[in-house]
Amino acid sequence: MNYLKVTKCWALLSNVTHLNAKSQLRFYRRHSLCDLCLYPQDKKPCFDIRNITIERGNKCHIKQIRSFLYQHYWTREPSIVGLWMCLNCPYLEVLTDKYSSSGDRLLAFECLARTNEKKLVGVSVANQVFPWAADELEEWAHYTASRPERHRMYFCAHCYRSPNLFKKYDVNYIYDIEVLGTAAEVTGQGVGTLLLRTALEHANELRHPLVQVVSLSRYTSKICEKCGMKREWSMDYTEFVDDAGQRVFFPRRPHHTVSVYVKHFDPKIGGVLPCKPPF
Template sequence: MVQGTADDPVLRVRRARPADITRVIRFVKDNVRLAWPGLVNQNSTSNHVVMSDFVARTLAQGHSMLAEQQEGKRGWSQIRGVAINTCVCPWDASLLEKWAKCVRCIQSKKMMLFTAHCLRAPELHDKYRVQNILQVILLVPPDSPRSAEVVYMLAKKSIHRGRELGFPLLRFDVTDEPIAKILEHLQLKREYAFNYEVLPADIRVYRMDLNKDEKSSNEKKETKKIMSPCILLFLVLKKYKFLRIYNGIYEFI
C-alpha cells in the first residue's frame, strides 16, 4: 500500500521483515510511551531488555506492519509508524505472569503484569469461543506528518492480514482517543475500557462502563488521579458455528 502526492511525503505500509528488527526496536524504544504510558521508563536498561525481547518475539511471528516514508534518493528509510501484531492464545496471560516472577526490575515486572491483565480482563476467548486472536498495538507519533492517515493504513493492512490468515477475531489495544475514533470508522467496536494509575508498588485500575455516558460523583473524584486510558476495540473477521453434543445428538449453535 503506497500513498502520497508531489507535495506530500510518500508513505507505504508493508509487512515487517527480520531485517527490520533493529530499526523497529529503535522506533519502539523512542515511542514506547504511546503504547504503555507511565509504565516504561525510557532511561531504564531493564525495560529496554524486556521490550526488545517482546518486539523480537512478535516480529518473528511475521504479522507486524511497518509504515515508511520515502526520502529522495535514499529510498524507503524513515519509519513513521508500526503495528505490533501478534497471535494471542487463552494461556498467554498466565505465561506472562510466570515470566514476571523471574524478573527483578520492578518497572519491567509491572509492565508484564499489566500486559497480562489487558489480555485476560476482556475475556474475549471465552466470550467469542475462539482459540487465536490477532492483537494489534499501534505506535504512531501524533506529531508525525499525516499521522491519522498512517494509523488508518496500518489498521487496514492489519485487518487484511488477519483475514488472509483466517483469524476469527482482531483486537486493537489503544491508549489514545483520536486513534480509537479512527478505528471506529473501520467498523471496530469498543469492547472494554479502563483507566489506570501507576503507583510505586503496583498499578491501580479503574474500570469504565461503556454503556453509561455519565459517571457518578465518586468516579469523577477518582478520575482526577488517573494517568492514562486503555481502550480495547475488536472486529469479528470470521463467524463460526459451534458444535454441541446434547443427549447424543449433534447440533450447531
C-alpha cells in the first residue's frame, strides 16, 4: 500500500513539474503578430459596413426575400418563437407572400470582394396601416382555427390599438415598418441601423406623417433609439393573456417587452429637398 501511495505522489509531482515547465516556455517564448488581436472579440474581422449597399426590392427579389424570412427572420422573431409556431404553418406562408411581394421593401446586400457576389443580409418591409386594421385582424382571428395564429392576430391588433396614435397625432394612416431583420452572422454590426435610417429618410421624402416600429425584441428597441425614434407605448409579454387569463407568449431572453416607437414628420415643415448638382 505504501508503494502505491509513493507512486501516485510521484506521478502527481511529475505532472506539476511538466505544467510548470510548459508555462515557463510559454512565458519566455518570443511573441509574434499572430498573438495580437487587431479586431474586437465581438466583431467579425471580415465584415465591413462600407461593403453594405441598400437597394429597393422588386419582383426579381421575391425568392431571396422568402428565403431570408424563413432562414433568419421567422426563426428569431419573439412573436413567432414565443408561440412555438412551426415554420410550415399556413399563416407564416401568408405573411411571407405578403412581405416578399408587396410593400416598400429595402434590402441590405453585402458585397463579397473575393467572389464579387452580393449576399442578402438584411430586409425591411413597410406598409401603410389605417385605423380599421385592428378591427380586421380581430375579425380574421375570430374565424381562425389555429390557436397560435389567433393569438398573434389579437396581439398585433392590440399593439395597433393601445397606443392610440391616430388620435394623438391626428393622422389618417401610419407608415408601419413591419419587418426589420438582419442575418444572424451580422447581428450587432450596424446593418439594422442603416436599414432603419434609410427607411426613415424615404418616409420623409415621401411625406409620410408618422412612422411606427412595433419593436418585438430588445435589439430592435436599441436600433430605434439609435435612430432617434420616440417610445410611445410598451408592454411586458407576461401581461398579454388569453380569454382564460393564461399567459400566451414565452419568448427567449432578453426579449421581455414589446414597445412602439414613432417618428413624427411635421407636414408644415415639408420634406427634405435632394442635393442639387454644383453646376
